[in-house]
Every structure is written in structure tokens, then in C-alpha cells.
Amino acid sequence: MLKTISSSDLRAQIKRVLNEVGYGQVRYIVEKFGEPTAAIISMEDFRLLQTARQQQATASLREIIAGIQARSQQLDSNELDALIEEARAEFYHLRSSQADAH
Numbered sequence: 001m002l003k004t005i006s007s008s009d010l011r012a013q014i015k016r017v018l019n020e021v022g023y024g025q026v027r028y029i030v031e032k033f034g035e036p037t038a039a040i041i042s043m044e045d046f047r048l049l050q051t052a053r054q055q056q057a058t059a060s061l062r063e064i065i066a067g068i069q070a071r072s073q074q075l076d077s078n079e080l081d082a083l084i085e086e087a088r089a090e091f092y093h094l095r096s097s098q099a100d101a102h
Helices: 007-022 044-071 077-101
Strands: 002-006 025-030 035-040
Touching: 002 007, 007 025, 007 035, 044 077
Parallel strands: 002 025
Antiparallel strands: 025 035
């Protein structure tokens, strides 16, 4: 079930909200001044989201590598090295940001 709660109501009801979310009964959208600003989800949902983000990052890296391979005959070695380093940096950045979330 999805519920909406204002940030001021959340402050007053945080224990109840966390219990509902923790037991997987509810997901909350938190609104501030009537605008959605955050979501409160269970750890199970969070882990699923993290897994999906990691799969997306892996797919993105594979696309970059495929693009590099397709263009490698047209690139000199310096350009190829720069593209590989860019893909590697993006991969490690995404990986470290996911580790920080845990």
C-alpha cells in the first residue's frame, strides 16, 4: 500500500510510520508544502532498487565497451585508452556510490 504523509505529520508519527514500513505493510511518499520530496521504503525494497541500479550500471558499461570495440578500428591508441579509462572511472564511481548507500 502507498500512503502520502506531510513532513510535519511524519515528525509526529515517525515510530508508527517506521513500523509500518519495516514490516512491509506500507510505502510512504513524504510531502513538503504539498510537493513530494522523499520516499520511505522497506530495506527489502531498497535492496531491490540497489540491485536494479547495479544492473543498469553494468548494462551501461557493456554498452560503452561495445561502442569502444565498434569504434576501435577508427581510433588511435591514445583515444582508445582515454575511452577505456572513462568507462572504468564511471564503473568504479557507480560501484562506490552503491557501497556508500549500504
